[in-house]
Amino acid sequence: MPAYFSLQGSVRKAPHSPSRDTTRQRIKFSDDRVCKSHLLNCCPHDVLSGTRMDLGECLKVHDLALRADYEIASKEQDFFFELDAMDHLQSFIADCDRRTEVAKKRLAETQEEISAEVAAKAERVHELNEEIGKLLAKVEQLGAEGNVEESQKVMDEVEKARAKKREAEEVYRNSMPASSFQQQKLRVCEVCSAYLGLHDNDRRLADHFGGKLHLGFIEIREKLEELKRVVAEKQEKRNQERLKRREEREREEREKLRRSRSHSKNPKRSRSREHRRHRSRSMSRERKRRTRSKSREKRHRHRSRSSSRSRSRSHQRSRHSSRDRSRERSKRRSSKERFRDQDLASRDRDRSSRDRSPRDRDRKDKKRSYESANGRSEDRRSSEEREAGEI
Numbered sequence: 001m002p003a004y005f006s007l008q009g010s011v012r013k014a015p016h017s018p019s020r021d022t023t024r025q026r027i028k029f030s031d032d033r034v035c036k037s038h039l040l041n042c043c044p045h046d047v048l049s050g051t052r053m054d055l056g057e058c059l060k061v062h063d064l065a066l067r068a069d070y071e072i073a074s075k076e077q078d079f080f081f082e083l084d085a086m087d088h089l090q091s092f093i094a095d096c097d098r099r100t101e102v103a104k105k106r107l108a109e110t111q112e113e114i115s116a117e118v119a120a121k122a123e124r125v126h127e128l129n130e131e132i133g134k135l136l137a138k139v140e141q142l143g144a145e146g147n148v149e150e151s152q153k154v155m156d157e158v159e160k161a162r163a164k165k166r167e168a169e170e171v172y173r174n175s176m177p178a179s180s181f182q183q184q185k186l187r188v189c190e191v192c193s194a195y196l197g198l199h200d201n202d203r204r205l206a207d208h209f210g211g212k213l214h215l216g217f218i219e220i221r222e223k224l225e226e227l228k229r230v231v232a233e234k235q236e237k238r239n240q241e242r243l244k245r246r247e248e249r250e251r252e253e254r255e256k257l258r259r260s261r262s263h264s265k266n267p268k269r270s271r272s273r274e275h276r277r278h279r280s281r282s283m284s285r286e287r288k289r290r291t292r293s294k295s296r297e298k299r300h301r302h303r304s305r306s307s308s309r310s311r312s313r314s315h316q317r318s319r320h321s322s323r324d325r326s327r328e329r330s331k332r333r334s335s336k337e338r339f340r341d342q343d344l345a346s347r348d349r350d351r352s353s354r355d356r357s358p359r360d361r362d363r364k365d366k367k368r369s370y371e372s373a374n375g376r377s378e379d380r381r382s383s384e385e386r387e388a389g390e391i
Contacts, residue, residue, distance in 0.1 A: 027061065029070040035060035036084035039070045042223040044092050044216075051213040053192075080234065086227040093224060096217070100193040107186055121172040125198055126187045128165040129205050132158060136202060137210025162202075192217040 027033060035058050037043035045058040073079070135158045142151035185198035192214045197204070208214055 027066075029066040029073070030079065031061075033061050034066055035062055035088075036081040037088045038062045039067050039081055040085045040223075040227075041067070042085060042089065042220065042227075044089070044220055047216045047220055048213065051211075051216060052194075053213060078234070082227050082230050082234070086224065086231055089220060089224040089227065093221060096193055100188055100190065103188045103193060103195070107188065118172070118175050121168065121175055122185055122198060124168045125165065125172055126196065128161055128168055129196065129198070129200060130209065132161045132165065132202060133205030133209030135161060136206035137215075140206065140210055189214070191221070 029039060035043055038046065038058065038060070043058060043062070045055045046062070048055055070079070070081070135154055139151045139154045139158065142148075142154065187196045187198065188194070189196055189208070194208065194213065196208065200208075
């Protein structure tokens, strides 16, 4: 296959190629109008083109670009085109085999009848002719490839086959009359259904067995055997996968049937099992509910403790602050009273000093100082009693 088509696919046409039909450009390689044998490079119309049995143009689409697309897509997906190609080659080879049998019957009718012993000797000569022709075709192929040593070895085998042929011809000549031996004995080739002569020379045999017609039929027959093997393997693989899926479905159905039967046979057991399952579920839900309630109680207890601590702290702070405020008020009140008493006492002293003698003034002063001292002690005692009561 040209490298251009293997790279470009059906997107572009080859340069200098004839214009194709619009229908061919629109179709894909998976279309039924495309020749599947051509996609697999084994269509007899391509293999035998230019030979004596040229079949002409195939009825289906042949396009190298579509073959390139198929080769790329077949790496990711199996399209199973081998089955279509196998059917095509099988019908073609069956037709060729029928023509071979018809040619054999025609030869049997036209040629003189000979005994089975003479026919076996003639068959031996034909077999040696075929062997020589194949070896000569191989020598030409090796010479074209430049492998001289191998071609020389094959030529040695050709000389040995020629010696065997001369011996077989001598045996065949001695078993028949001279007039009958001179007649050309024909044979039909089992591969390409062509006629071969008993007395053909080496050049004729080499041209036949190395020719495009004979090699083309060999290629078609070998490709058919390969396709049969590939199709058999793929069918076996598909059958195994199908059987595996069927076994899985049957196993699942048996399992379902067994479960349904077990439930129907033991309803009490099934009910008890359901009851135990329901009971375990309810117990688990109850445990979860208890744990949640305990956690909520713990959180509530912690919150209550913290709130009580905060309240006690705030109450203590308020008590201390009220106690301080009362002390301050009592201090201010006592200081005011003391100042007022002192002021009154000083006013009385001034008034009495103006009215009375100095001795009386002294007595009155002592008395006032004593009364003021007693008043201060009583005030202090009353303030202490009030603080104790507040505490």
